[in-house]
Amino acid sequence: MGVGSRKRDILRVVVTDYIKLAHPIGSRSIARRYKMGFSPATIRNEMADLEELGYLIQPHTSAGRIPTQKGYRYYVDELMEESDLDEEEKKKILEVYEYERMREIEEIIKHTSRLLSSITNYTSLILGPQLRKSAFKKLQIMPIDSQRGLLVLVSDTGFVKNKVINLPQTLSSGELNKIVSYLNRRLEGLSLEQFTSRLINELRRDLYHYVRFLEDTFTLVEESLTEDERRVILGGTTNILNQPEFGDIEKVKGLLSLFEQHSQLASLLSAPLADVDSVIIRIGRENILEEVQECSLVMTTYRLGNDIIGTIGLLGPTRMNYSKAVSVVRQVARRLEVM
Amino acid sequence: MGVGSRKRDILRVVVTDYIKLAHPIGSRSIARRYKMGFSPATIRNEMADLEELGYLIQPHTSAGRIPTQKGYRYYVDELMEESDLDEEEKKKILEVYEYERMREIEEIIKHTSRLLSSITNYTSLILGPQLRKSAFKKLQIMPIDSQRGLLVLVSDTGFVKNKVINLPQTLSSGELNKIVSYLNRRLEGLSLEQFTSRLINELRRDLYHYVRFLEDTFTLVEESLTEDERRVILGGTTNILNQPEFGDIEKVKGLLSLFEQHSQLASLLSAPLADVDSVIIRIGRENILEEVQECSLVMTTYRLGNDIIGTIGLLGPTRMNYSKAVSVVRQVARRLEVM
DNA sequence: GGTTAGCACTCTCGCCTGAAGAGTGCTAAT
DNA sequence: ATTAGCACTCTTCAGGCGAGAGTGCTAACC
Numbered sequence: 001m002g003v004g005s006r007k008r009d010i011l012r013v014v015v016t017d018y019i020k021l022a023h024p025i026g027s028r029s030i031a032r033r034y035k036m037g038f039s040p041a042t043i044r045n046e047m048a049d050l051e052e053l054g055y056l057i058q059p060h061t062s063a064g065r066i067p068t069q070k071g072y073r074y075y076v077d078e079l080m081e082e083s084d085l086d087e088e089e090k091k092k093i094l095e096v097y098e099y100e101r102m103r104e105i106e107e108i109i110k111h112t113s114r115l116l117s118s119i120t121n122y123t124s125l126i127l128g129p130q131l132r133k134s135a136f137k138k139l140q141i142m143p144i145d146s147q148r149g150l151l152v153l154v155s156d157t158g159f160v161k162n163k164v165i166n167l168p169q170t171l172s173s174g175e176l177n178k179i180v181s182y183l184n185r186r187l188e189g190l191s192l193e194q195f196t197s198r199l200i201n202e203l204r205r206d207l208y209h210y211v212r213f214l215e216d217t218f219t220l221v222e223e224s225l226t227e228d229e230r231r232v233i234l235g236g237t238t239n240i241l242n243q244p245e246f247g248d249i250e251k252v253k254g255l256l257s258l259f260e261q262h263s264q265l266a267s268l269l270s271a272p273l274a275d276v277d278s279v280i281i282r283i284g285r286e287n288i289l290e291e292v293q294e295c296s297l298v299m300t301t302y303r304l305g306n307d308i309i310g311t312i313g314l315l316g317p318t319r320m321n322y323s324k325a326v327s328v329v330r331q332v333a334r335r336l337e338v339m
Numbered sequence: 340m341g342v343g344s345r346k347r348d349i350l351r352v353v354v355t356d357y358i359k360l361a362h363p364i365g366s367r368s369i370a371r372r373y374k375m376g377f378s379p380a381t382i383r384n385e386m387a388d389l390e391e392l393g394y395l396i397q398p399h400t401s402a403g404r405i406p407t408q409k410g411y412r413y414y415v416d417e418l419m420e421e422s423d424l425d426e427e428e429k430k431k432i433l434e435v436y437e438y439e440r441m442r443e444i445e446e447i448i449k450h451t452s453r454l455l456s457s458i459t460n461y462t463s464l465i466l467g468p469q470l471r472k473s474a475f476k477k478l479q480i481m482p483i484d485s486q487r488g489l490l491v492l493v494s495d496t497g498f499v500k501n502k503v504i505n506l507p508q509t510l511s512s513g514e515l516n517k518i519v520s521y522l523n524r525r526l527e528g529l530s531l532e533q534f535t536s537r538l539i540n541e542l543r544r545d546l547y548h549y550v551r552f553l554e555d556t557f558t559l560v561e562e563s564l565t566e567d568e569r570r571v572i573l574g575g576t577t578n579i580l581n582q583p584e585f586g587d588i589e590k591v592k593g594l595l596s597l598f599e600q601h602s603q604l605a606s607l608l609s610a611p612l613a614d615v616d617s618v619i620i621r622i623g624r625e626n627i628l629e630e631v632q633e634c635s636l637v638m639t640t641y642r643l644g645n646d647i648i649g650t651i652g653l654l655g656p657t658r659m660n661y662s663k664a665v666s667v668v669r670q671v672a673r674r675l676e677v678m
Numbered sequence: 679g680g681t682t683a684g685c686a687c688t689c690t691c692g693c694c695t696g697a698a699g700a701g702t703g704c705t706a707a708t
Numbered sequence: 709a710t711t712a713g714c715a716c717t718c719t720t721c722a723g724g725c726g727a728g729a730g731t732g733c734t735a736a737c738c
Contacts, residue, residue, distance in 0.1 A: 024701090026700065026701050026702085027702080028700080029700095029701095039712080040701090040711090041710075041711050041712070042709085042710060044703075045703095045710090058702085060718055060719075061701090061702070061703095061716090061717055061718060062702045062703090062716080062717045063702085064700080064701065064702090104502065137484075138481060138482075138483050138489075140479070142479040142491065142493075144476060144477055150477075150479075150493055150499060152489065152491055154483055154489055158503060160489060160501045160503075162443065162499045162501065163443065164443050164497060164499075237595070238595045238596045241592050241595070242592075247588055248588075249585075249586055249587075249588060249591070252588070252591075253577060256576070256577045256580070257577045260576070365730050365731080366730075366731080367729080367730070368729090377681080377682090378683080379682090380681075380684095380732095381682070383732075384681090384732095386731095397731085399688085400687090400689060400732095401687075401688045401689050401690090401730045401732090402689070402731085403730065
């Protein structure tokens with residue numbers, strides 16, 4: 001299919017119209033809506049060819065055509081033009097981040113997810129800061145009462161994690177301070193993925209008197225690396241219900257309960273790290289998970305500092321407005337990077 | 340309707356059968372399922388009376404009857420017996436809290452909500468610790484780098500709150516320590532609701548040199564009092580989709596988006612504080628919010644320490660298993676109180 | 679008088695049918 | 709290569725029909 005060929009034009013029209021109208025597109029309606037200079041019959045022939053080639057399909061004989069997954073793929077790769085955002089949408093983006101300068105990273109992400117879903121009416125997914133890649137910044141243990149203390153861990157990307165731990169009664173505040181400053185010295189600048197069992201054992205040796213209460217400290221860091229890395233922030237989870245293709249409860253059920261399983265979502269968002277900065281589109285069955293095989297995901301990575309720290313994405317039906325989704329995701333990611 | 344009257348028995352049967360079977364209950368099926376010693380015709384007469392009295396209603400002529408809101412109300416007030424839990428369910432409860440001793444209150448609540456929804460198949464709502472009622476325990480500011488610090492606030496109920504704040508460059512660590520220990524002394528034992536603007540102004544006077552960076556501290560406490568108090572933890576939000584009465588997307592939509600609005604949910608859960616320890620049931624339109632007028636809420640308060648600190652509840656269709664919901668909610672709340 | 683059997687009536691639900699509408703594929707003409 | 713024409717297919721929707729379930733009423737029964 002060469003550039004400027006009639007087939008290309010017709011495929012483009014079918015895809016964009018189907019995205020807009022959500023029902024099969026017939027030759028007659030194309031001829032009516034766009035004055036292409038061909039009769040419906042000609043268009044019909046071309047459409048039959050496009051079906052032969054696997055780009056279109058008929059839901060049943062004598063309905064119009066709708067794009068196949070391959071058709072969408074060709075569209076986003078070859079035909080789509082990235083649309084510019086409305087003035088209003090641009091303004092919305094600016095406003096959100098206007099007042100966000102000082103907040104914690106968690107807050108920024110939550111607002112971002114709300115922003116994405118409110119502009120697009122799709123569901124937004126944000127894979128939070130990859131704690132693994134971020135560096136240790138500071139650790140502190142503040143005594144709460146005689147038995148308990150609060151362990152606080154801060155990463156250079158502004159991520160904070162707490163845990164209440166037991167303190168041995170025998171521990172003086174002087175000793176505690178010494179331990180804390182030892183740990184800070186020892187861990188300074190390490191990325192959290194360097195916090196391996198070898199390192200832990202080394203620390204254990206050095207601090208063998210206090211090992212029992214330090215176990216909690218180690219546990220916290222480990223939890224941060226595993227469980228917490230999979231944290232996904234969602235926005236607009238009910239937007240999907242407005243899509244006509246999800247009018248059936250059964251279809252929605254799987255999707256909505258997927259939204260409660262963060263580790264699954266995290267795997268969905270794991271992008272090939274090669275394509276940093278580019279926007280990745282996964283259409284239908286290109287996604288691994290069963291539940292989203294009738295959905296598409298438009299996503300990109302965002303960075304804070306120099307390391308990649310997360311992914312933001314929009315999930316909609318395969319019939320989603322890719323053009324808009326791509327530009328929204330791109331713009332917001334860019335905006336996020338200058339925070 | 341006196342105790343032991345036939346009407347009572349029949350009302351009980353209609354309500355329990357409808358809860359179980361989810362379709363209108365007819366006189367014939369009652370006579371068949373329960374050998375009551377009356378013919379269907381007699382039961383029919385009684386049912387006609389019950390309809391007259393407003394306890395039952397027919398969805399259409401010549402269908403069976405279903406309970407009205409008034410019918411459910413009579414049932415829960417007069418007829419229902421609290422059911423005991425299965426061994427398996429009891430075990431489930433024990434297991435969850437077995438490994439929870441050390442965790443932060445937030446974690447405990449999350450697990451509790453998962454527990455509630457998994458046992459009952461309804462949606463669980465937990466109104467978190469009422470920070471307002473809990474007392475200030477400890478405040479700490481840990482420097483992260485030369486410009487920023489992490490402010491950490493701990494309440495006596497184990498609630499932790501963080502915020503990244505700007506530190507004036509000119510501030511020495513000695514000065515910082517002095518400020519922190521002054522604040523700790525000054526705030527010791529105060530309940531957070533005593534943290535009023537009068538107090539803030541007093542602090543402002545005493546620390547007028549540092550006011551600008553302390554503003555963030557004050558803000559944090561204020562936020563904790565307002566925004567954060569309304570935090571609601573949800574579990575099993577998609578369970579509602581399994582109920583036959585919510586087979587229609589339109590009905591579900593409102594409910595699911597309500598689940599994203601925490602302040603609304605918080606208002607739903609606000610219970611008359613008079614009935615601490617008792618389980619409160621709100622049936623259908625007894626709930627204020629539009630979206631849950633076809634749902635019922637079974638809830639009770641739980642305490643940590645001596646002050647009431649929250650509410651746990653189960654939300655299901657009006658046709659929910661009240662008997663089970665009441666006992667689950669009661670048992671879990673009780674279990675929570677000995678943490 | 680309370681209870682019951684009998685019966686006509688009503689309403690839902692699933693199924694079929696038929697007409698309207700939309701779109702196609704094929705053929706023959708341009 | 710393109711187009712007009714036409715028969716054909718398929719969906720959708722309304723209407724109709726029978727089965728099933730349940731009712732209300734009446735008259736008989738204990």
